[in-house]
Amino acid sequence: MLQKLPVFQQIGKLSALVKVPGLHEALSTPELIECITRLGGRPPSAIQDTQLLLSPPNQGTSTLESLNWHVDIATNSKGPLPGIQAFFLIDDVAPGGGATLALARSHRVDTQGMPTSSRLREVLKTPGDLKRNLDQLGIEIIEMSGRAGDVFLMDMRVLHTPSVNSTKNVRMMATTRFFFDGPSR
């Protein structure tokens, strides 16, 4: 049934089929919230419930083409940090194994020495060697692959996308969004 859906819809569908009682409490530990508070300069004002990010195996060949780059909060790059999204690896995720991809420094667009947001979006739509084209703008693709237990913390203004799981293993990750109100201290 899943295989009939477009690749990225498969993630939402599969994740919605699985419920893990206690997942949020197990992952959003007091230590993590303390770390988020330190990074944000104030405690989060809201914490969203944790969502599973599961991808079926063998979705096709790994590619940087036709991905779904987006931001979860579109705010001013010069303003205070609006939120941090945590990505948890529940199982080992190999490169090409469907981990979330993020564009390091993309939240700094429109600031000194960085490209404009429209230039970056244009590059993302240009066919060819995306990695090289992004390199020229000083932007790096971070693949959130790694070992079970690894946690990636991302400024929610950063562009990111699901990726194709080309491995024979289910991609098992989860995510939680931490939001901040007002200016940082």
Ligand SMILES: O=C(O)CCC(=O)C(=O)O
């Ligand atoms: O499935 C993924 O890895 C992408 C997750 C994502 O884009 C999000 O949680 O905002």
